[in-house]
Amino acid sequence: MSAENADGAVFYEQLENLEDEFEEVELELLRQQDKLTKDLYAKRAKVIAQIPSFWPLVFEQAPPDIDEYVQPTDSAVLLSSLVDLSVERFELPDGDPRSIAIKFEFSENEYFENKVLEKKFWWRRNKDGWAGLVSEPVKINWKPGKDLTSGLLDLVYQVWEDDKAGKGDDTEAKKKLREQMESTGLDGVSFFAWFGFRGLSISEEENQAALKEEQAKRQARKEGKPVDDDDEEDDEDEDEDEYEMEIFPTADDLAVCIAEDLWPGAIKYFLTAQEMDGQSDISFESDEEMDEAEAPQPSKKRKA
Amino acid sequence: MSAENADGAVFYEQLENLEDEFEEVELELLRQQDKLTKDLYAKRAKVIAQIPSFWPLVFEQAPPDIDEYVQPTDSAVLLSSLVDLSVERFELPDGDPRSIAIKFEFSENEYFENKVLEKKFWWRRNKDGWAGLVSEPVKINWKPGKDLTSGLLDLVYQVWEDDKAGKGDDTEAKKKLREQMESTGLDGVSFFAWFGFRGLSISEEENQAALKEEQAKRQARKEGKPVDDDDEEDDEDEDEDEYEMEIFPTADDLAVCIAEDLWPGAIKYFLTAQEMDGQSDISFESDEEMDEAEAPQPSKKRKA
Known part of the structure; x- marks a missing residue:
């Protein structure tokens, strides 16, 4: 050297x-x-609950990083039936504050049976030095002929079940999923495919071991002792393996964007939507006067 | 109603x-x-000072929101002579933490005489309810024939001096600036035009009065008393007046992006630049071995 x-x-x-x-x-x-916002968000939820179409209007004004994933049909679903959204840093107070749970609540709709769809992202570290968000597929009970992901999400869920059962790499579901991804690609895939994201497969034991190793490494570096960082180069191949079967590869980024932009900025986006609808004179209607059929149309927003 | x-x-x-x-x-x-990062940034500055081309390499990897404003010639200037960058929330501890000062330090270069260019942005509020960042033009002493803004920045600075002297709307500089902006437009304008940004003209007295009024308004709203919000609609025309003479209208957004992304993420961007240059085996050279002529070229980065 x-x-x-x-x-x-x-x-x-x-x-x-x-x-x-x-x-x-x-x-x-x-x-x-x-800590500082917990009570405020609870207060906000109470006010929002009285305002029909609050969250659909927020999504209508979502920033490009979110909006680009919302297809016209997704938009229609959200508009007609999204009744609540919430974000929680669910590993607090003791765990990692970067772990987030995002919960969507829906009214009766023609697409799926679920009233609640919650997706959790855990901040995890593996032995190769990689750290980031991992998740588990969420099953959506589609109504007949209404699967917005054309079967992709169901296949991902089946693959996950197969993997948990240790069924290896040659299952029917894996073959089908791979075929479908290769033949149709993922351009224009539904926002709801986001619920299928897995990310790297890291068990809680592996995470704990990796955390411990990382702490030791940091301590050594701090004390000026030699640190072996070579293994940090190894993870790239593994990443690629993992992402081959991912139907929504940027789901982690989208989750962060929802948690750090859409969620804290919801009132701002809602008020913008109000203005855009020419209702700046505060005329949005209260729950009693408005039913789903009267909800405002996503008219003025241009798709990115 | x-x-x-x-x-x-x-x-x-x-x-x-x-x-x-x-x-x-x-x-x-x-x-x-x-409070929590002050000492860390001071420590970082000491380490960075020993690494040649740290900041040029950071700019080479800047995110699109910044990179889109850096023209190839700007890039050459930054690469050859930017020696330090610092960001300070200069109104703390007592004032508004959103006010930011961004300081560039340069070595001797062929474009301008200044060794330091510092631009301050004050978070201010006006009586129409508008709140945001305002600034003052910074003069750059260009070397002959080397003005990267083709005279725009000098004109903006002259207009500002004229305005301070109360010279009205028909000065020579204003006419020239308006003509030049109309004839050439602002597409592809130099990054250094950023130093010309003014934003709304809000005196400290007006700011204080507006703050007081806003506090009263918020208090009234909190107590459920009627609040007159009508004047908040008036400011749009004024905005347009202001921006007509702005040679870098999005300078405030760019400042925030530098302060909240480039500045805290500098080490990350630097390490990425190192990797991109195929030097992931930690071979960047120390101050003694490297002079400007040897500085790495901005090779692998594609312009947005």
Whole structure:
């Protein structure tokens, strides 16, 4: 190792130490945020519950990072039947504040039987040094002929069941899923395919072991001891394996966007939707006067 | 006012109250963030100072919201001579944490004489209910024939001086600026035009009066008293007046993006740049071994 590389390595270690410390602060701020906003969100939920079409109107004004995934049919479903949305950092107070649960509540609709669809994302770390959100597929009970994902979500769910049962790589569901993904691709896939996301498969035991290893590594780096970072390079191949069967590969990013933009900004988006509908004179109607049939149409919004 | 409008108005007031409370929490979290990260940023600055081309490499990997404004010539200037960047929430601890100062430090270069270019953005409110970032033009002492803004920034600065001297709307500089903006447009304008941004003209007295009025309004709304919000509709025309002479209309958004993304994420972007340059084996050189001529070229990054 030449002289300049040795210097470079020292700077690199220092930068990594700093990143560790910044991450600690970020987690602390997320915890504080959760604490400081919990009551406010509860209060907001009570007000929102009295305003029909609140969440459909919020989705109508969703930022491009979310809107790009909402197909016209998805939009119709949300508009006619989304009655509540909530986001919870469910591993708090003791666990990781980056783990999030996103819960959709629906009224009776022509597409599926579920009244509640909740998707959980766990912040997990694996032994290769990868850290991020992982999830489990959520089953949607489609009404006959109404599956917005054309069977993809059901297949993903079956594959997951097969995997849990240790059925190996040659199951019927896996073959079908692979075939369908190859033949139709994922362009224009329904927003509801998001519920199928799995991400890397990391057990709670593996996560705990990886966390422990990472802590030891950080401590060593802090004390200026040599740290073996080589294994961090290995995970790329594994990622690709995992994502081959993913019907909504960016579901984790979308979840973060819902949790950090749509959810905290909901009132702002709702008020914008009101203005766009030419109702800036505060004329949105209360629950009693309005039924589903009268809900405003997603008229003025241009699709990205 | 009909029954449903009265209900709507009640919900509307409740939503506005909630937004006020969420804003308070947001400000508190910004204050906490500043407190918890201050020492870390100071530590980071010391490490960065030893790494040549740190900030140029960060800019090379800047997210699209920033990168779209960096023209190829700007990129060359940053690459050859940007030696430091810093962001400060300069009105803390007592003032508004949303006010930000962004300071660029440069080495000797062929484009301008300045060693430091600092742009401050103040979070201000006016009597029409508008709140946001305002600024003052920063003068750049261009070397002969090297003005990257083709005279726009100088004109903006002259107009500002004229305005301060109360010279009215028919000055030479205003005419010239208007003509040049109309004839050439602002497509592909230099990143350095960003230093010319003014935003709405709000004096400290007007800001204080508007803050007081807003506080009274919020208090009244909280107590369920009637609030006159009509004047909030008036500001749109004024905005347009202001922006007519703005050579970088989205400068406030860009400032926020630098402060909330590029600045906290600098180490991440730097490490990505290192990887992109095929130097993932930690071979970036220390200050002594590297001069400007050897600085890495902005090769692999595709322009948005």
